């Protein structure tokens with residue numbers, strides 16, 4: 001048990017004790033919990049988030065990457081309030097859905113057609129079903145450490161033995177389903193080749209093109225290009241899970257950044273900058289398999305709801321309008337910040353690694369480069385927790401886990417970053433002692 005250094009969160013402590021009585025573990029998604037109790041949020045604006053005791057934090061969690069443009073972005077609020085006056089849910093097609101689909105297709109040249117849904121998990125579930133429906137095969141390859149949502153096909157860990165058959169990480173998850181998921185080491189193209197050679201029944205390969213769920217792990221040089229080449233040679237649909245990277249690393253996601261065209265793409269978080277929406281897009285011949293025309297079933301009452309659609313339209317239009325400044329600013333901030341953090345940790349002689357790209361970074365307390373699941377797991381998570389708590393105490397909120405990522409947003413200013421570096425200095429000192 002981590003020592004409780006968060007006693008000053010008086011209201012949050014009270015709320016958490018009440019929440020636990022009516023909400024399992026007191027939270028509505030596991031990662032939101034941290035020891036001894038999470039802070040409860042009252043409000044947020046721009047780069048800032050306020051807890052129930054009115055403490056203000058600079059927010060680097062940014063709703064786990066969704067808020068590329070920051071909290072309460074005015075262009076998006078304006079569009080949503082216009083839509084609110086016209087209704088919240090129709091469950092009939094709208095012209096706005098066509099507009100949004102065209103915008104997504106415009107940004108992602110690998111996408112001919114797109115279907116809107118609600119969550120990232122729903123989008124990867126549909127992408128996998130599409131790949132199976134298209135190939136009439138069963139097995140899916142996923143990479144160790146990549147997270148694709150909370151459904152049985154992807155909620156798997158590597159099993160023992162060379163076949164890497166997945167076993168469920170969750171009680172209640174069916175091994176009958178997870179055994180059809182083969183787990184391969186991220187950044188290990190030989191492991192992928194071997195697995196494809198050994199298994200004839202592969203329906204698709206799903207990957208986070210930049211791994212943002214084991215801390216931040218970057219694809220090795222040529223990894224994604226080799227992955228594309230091998231899947232093409234073997235007629236295996238390649239699914240890029242761009243739930244995190246879509247719109248975040250470039251207006252056309254990681255596929256634009258790396259110049260690769262997957263067969264199927266999933267997008268969610270930064271698509272709407274904070275509203276519930278996700279999308280699956282891909283080649284026409286695959287997407288046309290969706291029902292009712294096709295035989296791959298996908299449906300949802302809230303899919304394409306007008307509120308989220310209006311937010312997503314406004315979000316993409318804003319991104320496209322400011323893209324020349326937006327991405328270079330975020331990359332510049334990230335480079336300056338990561339370099340300064342690296343220097344500080346080096347000066348303090350703290351063994352560490354910093355992985356960063358675009359508007360994402362993470363520090364790991366280890367002296368070995370972090371390139372995959374195992375090297376990420378080997379870093380010192382206790383030190384990370386200590387750092388997290390010291391940052392929080394000094395007004396900085398990052399995601400409370402070593403295996404998440406620090407996300408910059410357009411709302412962050414140079415002053416915010418300077419304050420954050422001061423807090424990291426104290427946090428690193430607390431780790432050193």
Ligand SMILES: Cc1ncc(COP(=O)(O)O)c(C=O)c1O
Nearest residue numbers: 119120121147148149241243244
């Ligand atoms: C890469 C990736 N894919 C899928 C998901 C699942 O998205 P959701 O939580 O909206 O279901 C996540 C969630 O963090 C993710 O990071």
